[in-house]
Every structure is written in structure tokens, then in C-alpha cells.
Amino acid sequence: MSSSINREKFTQGVSLLFKTQWTALKLAVDMQWGGHDSEDKRDWLIGVIVDYFDKNGKNTDIDDLGTILNQVMIDEFNTLLEDDSAYQVSQDLIKIYNECIQGNYLTVDLLQSNQESTKQNSFLHSKKIKNHEEDEDGNSDDYDEILGQQNGENSTIENDEVIGINTSKSSKNEPIIDDDGFTLVTRKR
Amino acid sequence: MTTKRRNHGRNKHGRGHVKPVRCSNCARCVPKDKAIKRFTVRNMVESAAIRDITDASVYTEYALPKLYIKLHYCVSCAIHSHVVRVRSREGRRNRAPPPRIRYNKDGKKINPNVQQKVTT
Numbered sequence: 124m125s126s127s128i129n130r131e132k133f134t135q136g137v138s139l140l141f142k143t144q145w146t147a148l149k150l151a152v153d154m155q156w157g158g159h160d161s162e163d164k165r166d167w168l169i170g171v172i173v174d175y176f177d178k179n180g181k182n183t184d185i186d187d188l189g190t191i192l193n194q195v196m197i198d199e200f201n202t203l204l205e206d207d208s209a210y211q212v213s214q215d216l217i218k219i220y221n222e223c224i225q226g227n228y229l230t231v232d233l234l235q236s237n238q239e240s241t242k243q244n245s246f247l248h249s250k251k252i253k254n255h256e257e258d259e260d261g262n263s264d265d266y267d268e269i270l271g272q273q274n275g276e277n278s279t280i281e282n283d284e285v286i287g288i289n290t291s292k293s294s295k296n297e298p299i300i301d302d303d304g305f306t307l308v309t310r311k312r
Numbered sequence: 313m314t315t316k317r318r319n320h321g322r323n324k325h326g327r328g329h330v331k332p333v334r335c336s337n338c339a340r341c342v343p344k345d346k347a348i349k350r351f352t353v354r355n356m357v358e359s360a361a362i363r364d365i366t367d368a369s370v371y372t373e374y375a376l377p378k379l380y381i382k383l384h385y386c387v388s389c390a391i392h393s394h395v396v397r398v399r400s401r402e403g404r405r406n407r408a409p410p411p412r413i414r415y416n417k418d419g420k421k422i423n424p425n426v427q428q429k430v431t432t
Contacts, residue, residue, distance in 0.1 A: 146378070147380075151351070154382075156349070156382075202350075204352075204353050205355070206378055
């Protein structure tokens, strides 16, 4: 049904708006002003907004929406917004909603392409990549040392197999068990 | 003697020690989990002066920057500056955030209990 696609696109648009355009909320989640579950609070807020629009449709009052956003920022993120960013964000939300009703996904697609191209998430993104790389490098280094000492002859073959196992498992927090039954102790992730 | 709060007034579980922060008001050392944290986002230029600044500005369109301030309060300063309030014994256990008084377009106060029924 077209309405479900509209709803999906609208949810995506709201999500992108909250993750990229609204700096106050973005900072609140990145700096965890709402505690360690700040990301969950943001996702909850996205759901609340979508439900609000579902209920009220075209009768959404911009002041009401802005007040809701302000209230959530105060309650969940301990953040007092003295600028008018909540009002501006609610303006954008209503605009996206009106567009999505008509099936016009221009703004949503624009936000999506912006998010992929801009360097806004480059710092955190590079941080996450660096952490993953550190994990993989650490694992393979330890394995090379252990196997090099034990089996000089078969080390090359086993290294390849071991590295293959490493790259598949290192992204998850499963205990890595050697062929001989030894468990590799890694730092907590 | 009874305990006044189950978490002893701080949010430390599973740790032995957290590093202290200084109160923004009086520079008292407070453990970071015990400090009352508030954040404000504000425009650098007040709303009344935006017009004057934009009129006097060289640039046609200039996005005025904002101030992101994180405040840590010790308990004494938080109570003194009315950030938090003393509560009754039953009221202390209420961890829900306080409902904010909102104003109607006409300037009348909306009762937050009534408003919650409307929106939920």
C-alpha cells in the first residue's frame, strides 16, 4: 500500500532529520547527556513523533509539536533549549509530513544523500572503524606469535586458516577457540 | 538509622570510585555520577538583538552560532538555585521527570495533567 511506503519514508525522513540536522539532539546522543541509553531515547522519540502525526494528520499544531520536543529534551536529556531549534525542527517535520502524504520524497532523499556524503559522522565513523581494525590486528598478532612458537612447519597453512576464522569472528564477542582447544583471551569490547 | 535513598544519592553501581567534577557555581568537588547535570543550548545573540546584528552584519546570510553549555551542580547549589527541590518521603521515589507547565496561545496556563490526557 502506498500509505505504508509513505509512513516508512516519513519515518526515515524524521530519523535522518534527528540524526543529522538537529544539532542539539545529535550532541545530546553523542555526548550521552541522557545517560548510556541516549540512543534508545532518540529512537523512542522518533516513534513518538511518527505516532503523533499518525493520530493528528494535517491538524498538527506547530507550537504543540515544538513544545513536545522541548519537553522531551528537558525530561529525557536534561537539556534546556533556549534557542528556537525545536520550533524550526517542527517546521521541517510538518514540511516533510506534507510532502510524504503526497508521495513526494525529494526532501527525504536529499537528507539521505547528504548524510552519506557529508563528513558529519566521519569522526565517530572513523573511530568505530579504528576499533574494529584494532580488534582484528590484535587477534591475528597474538595468534601468529603462539603458532609460530609451536609449529614451525605448518605455521603458514594454519596462519591462513586462523586469520580466516579471526576475521569472521572478531566482529562478535564470541570466545575464539583454537584447534588445540585453547581459548584466546581478548580485552572486553 | 534508616537510609534516605536506596542509591545513596548517586548513580554508582558496580564501581568503586568515579572521578570528581567541580561544581559550576561554587567549585566544590562532586563525584561525577552524583552531580546534578544540566545542559543548555542557547544562541550567542539574544532574540531581541538578532535583528540588530543581522542588520549590521556584512554577510547577507550568516548562521548565528550557538552556545552549548554543560553545567554540573553540587547538591547545595542545585537546591539553592532551584534546579531541584526537596521532596517528601514518597515523592523522593518518583523518578519520572516533572511535568512542565505550558502556556496556551492565549497565555493561559495549561494544566499539565489535562494536557497529558489529551496527547497520550
